[in-house]
Amino acid sequence: MTSGLQHKWMGVKTLLILCMIVCTQASFGQNDTSSTSKIQSIFDDFMDYRHQNKVDKALQTLDEAANIAESNEDAKLLLDIYHQYARLFLEEGDRETALFYWDRANILLRDISYSFGQAFHLYLEAALRFDEGNNFQSLKLLEESRKLSNNRNLGNNILLLEAYIYTNITNYENAIKNLNALIVNSDDKERAYLATKANLQLAKISVILNDLDEGIIHAKATLELAEKYGFAKEVKNAYEQLSGIYEKTGRYDESLFYTKKLERIKDSIFNIEKAKLDLVTADKIRFEHQMTELNKLQAKNEELSESKNRSEITAILTSAFLTIISLLAVSLFRNNQIKLKTNDLLYTKNKELELARDAAVSAMEAKTNFLSTVTHELRTPLYAVTGLTHLLLEENPSEHQKEHLKSLKFSGEYLLNFINDILQINKIDADKLEPLSIEFKLNKVLTDVVDSLQQNANENKTKLILDYDPNIPQQLLGDPIKLSQIFMNLVGNALKFAKNGKVEVIAKMLRKEEDQVKLYFEVRDNGIGISDEQQKHIFDSFEQGSIQINREYGGTGLGLTIVKSLLGLFGSTIHLESELGHGSSFFFEMDLKCDSKALDELSFELHPEEFDFSGLHVLVVEDNKINQVITKKMLNKKEISCDIANNGNEAIDLAKTNTYDAILMDIHMPGISGEEATRQIRKFNQDIPIIALTAISLDDSLESFYQAGCNDVVTKPFKPEVFYQKIGENIFKSKIQGPIGSI
Numbered sequence: 206m207t208s209g210l211q212h213k214w215m216g217v218k219t220l221l222i223l224c225m226i227v228c229t230q231a232s233f234g235q236n237d238t239s240s241t242s243k244i245q246s247i248f249d250d251f252m253d254y255r256h257q258n259k260v261d262k263a264l265q266t267l268d269e270a271a272n273i274a275e276s277n278e279d280a281k282l283l284l285d286i287y288h289q290y291a292r293l294f295l296e297e298g299d300r301e302t303a304l305f306y307w308d309r310a311n312i313l314l315r316d317i318s319y320s321f322g323q324a325f326h327l328y329l330e331a332a333l334r335f336d337e338g339n340n341f342q343s344l345k346l347l348e349e350s351r352k353l354s355n356n357r358n359l360g361n362n363i364l365l366l367e368a369y370i371y372t373n374i375t376n377y378e379n380a381i382k383n384l385n386a387l388i389v390n391s392d393d394k395e396r397a398y399l400a401t402k403a404n405l406q407l408a409k410i411s412v413i414l415n416d417l418d419e420g421i422i423h424a425k426a427t428l429e430l431a432e433k434y435g436f437a438k439e440v441k442n443a444y445e446q447l448s449g450i451y452e453k454t455g456r457y458d459e460s461l462f463y464t465k466k467l468e469r470i471k472d473s474i475f476n477i478e479k480a481k482l483d484l485v486t487a488d489k490i491r492f493e494h495q496m497t498e499l500n501k502l503q504a505k506n507e508e509l510s511e512s513k514n515r516s517e518i519t520a521i522l523t524s525a526f527l528t529i530i531s532l533l534a535v536s537l538f539r540n541n542q543i544k545l546k547t548n549d550l551l552y553t554k555n556k557e558l559e560l561a562r563d564a565a566v567s568a569m570e571a572k573t574n575f576l577s578t579v580t581h582e583l584r585t586p587l588y589a590v591t592g593l594t595h596l597l598l599e600e601n602p603s604e605h606q607k608e609h610l611k612s613l614k615f616s617g618e619y620l621l622n623f624i625n626d627i628l629q630i631n632k633i634d635a636d637k638l639e640p641l642s643i644e645f646k647l648n649k650v651l652t653d654v655v656d657s658l659q660q661n662a663n664e665n666k667t668k669l670i671l672d673y674d675p676n677i678p679q680q681l682l683g684d685p686i687k688l689s690q691i692f693m694n695l696v697g698n699a700l701k702f703a704k705n706g707k708v709e710v711i712a713k714m715l716r717k718e719e720d721q722v723k724l725y726f727e728v729r730d731n732g733i734g735i736s737d738e739q740q741k742h743i744f745d746s747f748e749q750g751s752i753q754i755n756r757e758y759g760g761t762g763l764g765l766t767i768v769k770s771l772l773g774l775f776g777s778t779i780h781l782e783s784e785l786g787h788g789s790s791f792f793f794e795m796d797l798k799c800d801s802k803a804l805d806e807l808s809f810e811l812h813p814e815e816f817d818f819s820g821l822h823v824l825v826v827e828d829n830k831i832n833q834v835i836t837k838k839m840l841n842k843k844e845i846s847c848d849i850a851n852n853g854n855e856a857i858d859l860a861k862t863n864t865y866d867a868i869l870m871d872i873h874m875p876g877i878s879g880e881e882a883t884r885q886i887r888k889f890n891q892d893i894p895i896i897a898l899t900a901i902s903l904d905d906s907l908e909s910f911y912q913a914g915c916n917d918v919v920t921k922p923f924k925p926e927v928f929y930q931k932i933g934e935n936i937f938k939s940k941i942q943g944p945i946g947s948i
Contacts, residue, residue: 244270244282248289255293256398258437263293284313284322291329300336307333324354332366334549340370341556342549358394361387365399368406377410384410401430401439408446412453420450441470587620591922592835599842645685647724648673651712654692658700665704669696674713678722678799686907687771694768695728695791703732703788715794722799731788740781744769816933818843823932824865825849826856826882827898828874832921836869836898843929853882860886865893867936870915872899880913887914894935898923 247270254263267286274282287310295303307329314326331346347363347370354360364383371380387403390396404427411420428443430436444467451460594613602610655671662669692710699708711727735743744765768791769779775795783789823840825847827833833849840847848863850856852874860868868886872879883895897910897918910918919931 244273247273251289252394255296256395257435260293260297264290267293280313280317281319281322284310284317284319285325287313288322288325288329292332295329295332295336300333304333321354321356321359324350324356324359327353328359328363328366335366335370335373339549339553340373341552342545343370345552358392361390361392361395361399365402365406368403372406372410372413377414380410381407397430397434398436401427401434401436404430405439405442405446408443408450412446412450417450417454421447424450441467444470587922591924592832592839595925596835596838596842642682642684644680644682645688646679647677647681647685647688647712648679650685650689651692651710654689654696655710658693658696661697661700662708665700667700667703667705668707669700670707670709672709672711672713676717677712677714677724678717680799681722682798683775687774691768691771692726692728694765698765699728699730699732699789699791703730706731706788717799720798722797724795724797725792726795727790727792729788729790734785734787735781735783735789736785740783743781744779816929816937818845818929818933821845821866821936822864823847824856824859824863824868825898826853826868826874826879827871828852829871832871839925839928845932853877853879853885856882857885860890860893867894867896867932869896869898869932872897872910880909883910883914896931896935 247266251263251266251270254260254266267289271283271286273279274286287306290306291303291310294300294306307326310322310326310329314322327346327350331343331350334343334346344367347367351360351363364387368380368383368387371377371383384403384407387399388407390399392399404423408420408423408427411417411423424443424446427439428447431439431443444463448460448463448467451457451463590613594610598607598610651671651673655669659669696708696710707730709727709729711725711729713725715723715725717723765779772779772793772795777793777795779791779793781789781791821844823845825833825836825840827836827849828851837847837849848859848865850859853876856868856870870879870883874882877885879897879899883897886893886895891914894916895914897915898921899918900921907918916935917931919928
């Protein structure tokens with residue numbers, strides 16, 4: 206019979222089998238018991254014959270098992286047998302016959318509940334899709350199969366097929382991982398066979414990756430196992446691998462040795478006869494199964510004929526029913542084929558999109574890590590620049606030197622602000638920022654912002670005014686650091702564009718309910734204003750309205766982006782109202798918790814001019830030699846003596862044996878980090894002020910510094926006035942207020 210006629214006959218036969226199953230479906234569900242001992246023995250024999258490539262005997266054992274299943278009306282056993290037929294024919298390259306048995310199994314699955322059978326059916330469908338070249342759809346089917354059954358042997362076969370697919374799509378890392386797992390598998394049915402197949406595939410991958418020595422190791426391992434257990438096909442494949450690898454390495458004698466062995470196998474009479482016998486046996490079994498189906502159809506036709514003699518109407522209805530079922534089956538078959546092709550196309554496209562997305566995410570992570578590393582590394586030399594500049598300015602330079610040093614100081618501070626902005630954007634993009642929840646005084650936060658920017662306002666001849674509502678509770682709960690960053694950016698931005706004008710910082714309470722307040726904030730200026738078109742993009746990164754504005758006023762264009770992102774952490778949104786030539790207004794609302802029971806007492810604040818640093822003795826923990834020199838000189842300028850610890854372990858030892866007024870702790874050091882050193886010191890000294898003096902990186906968190914036991918944080922490079930202010934505040938407050946307790 207030609208392949209075309211055979212294909213058509215199989216299609217008709219499948220449709221008629223469907224009709225028969227619909228009419229007689231009850232017969233398969235009534236007996237789920239299997240013939241255990243004899244069937245198990247037959248299946249064991251089948252597995253051995255299959256591994257040894259004795260296809261004729263393997264088919265004969267399956268045929269014997271099929272007769273038992275049919276006589277016992279054991280639908281589950283018959284399903285397992287059909288699956289093994291399908292797998293065997295697929296392995297032998299007879300895809301058409303494999304599909305025939307897979308379809309028969311598919312019909313049986315509709316009428317029985319059998320999770321392992323369903324899982325194996327999906328595994329076979331994956332193998333068929335892989336044979337077609339649909340790699341991603343095959344992977345999806347294997348994933349579904351794995352969910353339905355935890356059978357060890359099936360799981361190992363899934364691993365092997367996945368390895369083949371991963372090799373096809375050049376995902377060698379996952380392929381090698383699967384195959385190494387199979388080499389040491391503990392499968393109770395196919396341990397040696399799976400290890401042999403795994404070694405063979407690893408040899409092929411090694412050749413692809415040009416690791417020829419590794420390829421020889423795996424090919425020889427394949428050959429050793431295959432010869433030991435009689436895996437004829439794998440012996441032949443191992444010879445092919447070794448012959449090819451040795452030829453590539455230039456070891457022609459060894460290549461010729463395995464080539465001759467391979468030729469002897471191919472030319473042997475045994476193999477020729479075996480191939481003929483396998484073909485005859487396969488055709489015989491296939492013919493017998495087809496004859497069985499013909500006999501069933503003939504019996505069905507005779508039954509219908511008898512029915513026709515009884516009732517013409519019944520015959521007409523039956524014919525109509527069969528016609529409708531046939532048409533539906535053809536339609537379903539065509540729709541299913543279209544659906545499969547469409548699904549595979551969609552799955553492939555989705556996988557491509559996922560790969561593109563993963564590549565984009567990897568690129569973004571690489572960019573973020575690169576920028577973080579660069580900004581972090583820039584802080585060390587920048588600390589030397591700003592620190593040495595400050596020291597030189599303190600040593601009474603000549604007027605023309607002072608002018609150059611001030612320019613250098615300005616450039617250093619500008620570069621520092623730029624680095625800080627980039628680091629902040631990186632943290633926002635990488636979701637590394639989380640708002641703190643600590644007590645703070647809003648009035649002090651806003652006053653500090655205004656005071657720190659007052660010099661800029663004076664240089665621009667701009668009035669900087671704070672309009673603060675006295676009804677706002679004194680003690681609030683939130684993140685004063687990020688709130689300060691928001692206003693530093695907003696006010697700094699307003700001052701830049703409002704020369705000879707006025708900038709107002711407004712804070713008002715909208716309402717108060719128990720321990721919750723809603724506050725309104727606004728930063729208003731009468732500067733150059735922003736056009737409607739520019740307002741659409743003003744909060745985007747590196748956006749300043751125009752190149753001309755950037756050149757005239759300077760800046761990075763990151764400030765408003767940072768403001769928008771930081772407010773998002775608090776669930777708030779920045780709003781803008783502006784008109785060209787009439788200034789701008791940035792405003793937002795924020796919900797904060799307050800302590801309604803807190804007394805509105807006058808706060809005790811210390812100022813730098815009130816500090817008497819003379820006689821203080823501190824410990825500086827710093828691994829960088831240049832930073833050690835600069836920090837020591839800056840301390841000596843205020844008559845503060847210090848000891849130097851080069852790492853965290855030295856810091857712990859010195860803190861145990863000496864008395865210090867404070868510890869200036871670097872965070873990033875070789876050995877144990879500054880955070881860990883702080884935790885160790887807090888175990889035996891909870892009172893000493895510890896100030897983190899560090900260049901903050903992308904992965905650092907201010908909250909983690911405080912949790913470790915730090916009292917305060919000063920980021921490097923720092924402004925000298927901030928440096929002295931933090932030292933004074935923490936040392937003198939601790940002496941006035943007493944022990945700080947555990948952080």
